[in-house]
Amino acid sequence: MKTNYLFLFLISLLIFTSCKETPKEEIIKNEIIIEGITVGTDATKLFLIVPYQDSRTEDVVIIPVKDNKFSYRIESDHPLFFIMFVDKNYGLGTPLFLEPGKMHLTIHDEDHRKQNIVVGSKFQDEYLVYDKLVNDPSNLVYDSISPLIKRLEEKDNYFTQEAKNIYKLLETSSREESVELYESIERLKVQDKFYTNEAQNLLSISEESFVIREEKLKDYMANNVNLVTYYQLTWDLSFKGDLQDYNGRKKLMKSLDSMFPNHPYSERTNSMIESQANPIVENTFIDFTAPDLDDNLVKLSDEIEGKVAVLDLWATWCGPCIVHTNRLKPLYKKYKDQNFTMVGVAGEYKNTDALKSFLDNNKDWKWKQLTEINAENRIWQTYQVNGGGGGIFLIDNKGKVIAKDPSYEQVENAILSQ
Template sequence: YQQYQKLSEDKFHFSDLYNRYETLSKQKLYFTPRAMELQELMSLYSKDKTKSDSLYAIYQQLEKDKKLYTPQLMALNEESKNLKKREQKWKEEYMAEHPSVATYFLLMDDLMSLVDYQVHGFPEEFDMLSFKNVQDLESLYNTIYKPMFPEHSYTTLVATMLQSLKQIEVGGRYIDFTAPDFEGNSVTLSEQIKGKVALIDLWASWCGPCRRSAKSMIPVYEKYKSKGFTIVGVAREKTVQTAKAAALQDGYPWLNLVELNDAGNIWFKYCVGNSGGGTFLVDQEGKILAICPTAEEVERILEKMLK
């Protein structure tokens, strides 16, 4: 692995690039003045949920309008993307010519970076990863690494990531799982949502945005539950008690399950392993209609589908 790192640095000089990013940061030329102003305000009002949410919405709009970063940073990002594109091609050739556990890690790490941003990534993060091609990485996995390391833990992990990257997107199909309810009874998701439009709500007692999102869905659930709509929540917790207390406090009227200590790797399978959660609206056949929709977006979809 060290040999690979040295070869890569000698060929592409990434350390020089990172130094230039650091220089921009020190010169306060990373974020635009408006973005820095919003960051200060979000920090100031971090304990005021209403104000904080409002500021974050403005911040997200700034991102969509491409006014979050300075022209200097955007130019450096473009240069970085082009360099990484060339490095990726060379790296894939290196992985094909020098298969080992070290290069298997490189393959797994590439897929992991794509999984991490599949659901919650910003557009510019997707753009910076656009040079990583899932099909090329899958080909390396199937033709070289899976046959060479059939029993290695990476092999199962990569297979799961490839499945998630193909399915967890609008138009893809939800991934089934079984998890206990608050009383410890095993419940299979597909049995609960079969034939219904369903919102799969992955949340956690410690995730404020997750809980605000879930509470906003209560009126939608009450309005459409008799028309073929359901919600199944899954809390990511260390104990059942924390999940039960949060669900009781927030008043969720639907079935909630619990994922204790990531026993079923549900968050990982749904490409939200580094976050508190995410929501996935699926139709009667299990096709994903929307990822992390607002309550208003869910209602608009249900209005059309469940007349």
């Protein structure tokens, strides 16, 4: 009998021990763990960028890739979204939706990005539904005309002769000349003289598909509140830069804040919505404070009060910005003692080394220069300059912004008419 009891005890202990040692699924609440492979690319890094970020002036997520494998952790108890690029040449990128926990990614080269696989993210699954509903119809149209466009390019019948002449000049042009040439290209587009008639017919079909997509997108945004609409809202605010439907965007953001409370993207997205509530031109300038090169805080209103002024948002890495500013430079020399001034704000990354070097080599840039390091004061956002290097604003002596990117003549007329 004792032997039977001992046998039952040992069996019970074995069962109990076996159950105790069965591994449980790990619940990860405050960390996003990414593991994966790359296919068809020798890229050594993946870049994850929030739609509103500018990788030239802000820190972004960089994931090292070695032997086509990668592993990365992001500390967050919120789901996040990014545009993912497989190399720093960027390009079109792929929307990526992550959530706390473990995920496995299979990432293809850009040409085959539709084959990317994300396992472990229900938000990525939501995006696939959205992509099929919103993007696929217009993609079908584009895919049908893409071979025809390629055929025109192969026959050298895509651009007009005028456009081809400009592109030929661009091959040997200086930075100043290239800006003027690109402006000529824009004029040709406005005049319908940039593309051949055959190309224009195909592009008009493409434009129709874009209209279809916008209608489907509008419908989706109106009827869905999820991480995908959050992504699309930040994308629209960053790249469309229009003032459409302020109330609709405000209402959507209120719903998103309720669904994703205390989300790390909330403050900046709300700020972008508010900054685009009113146009900059024809309104009073928006004041701000920024440091100069000696770290003294300077208030814009103190510099321009009662004067006609040019506010120049630029960057040392932005060639067109520098060219546009150089065009206005003679005005400063001519009128700086006649109730006119210029204030530059350089949008730089990490430090002011490049700015100091530039100013050392351009001694005639003598007007006040302030700095905006890593977009710390959101000055570009405040002035609705998104997705580009900068912008120039003409302000009259009463503080009203009367033009964006004004010509030499516009600035001089404002000075003489005060």
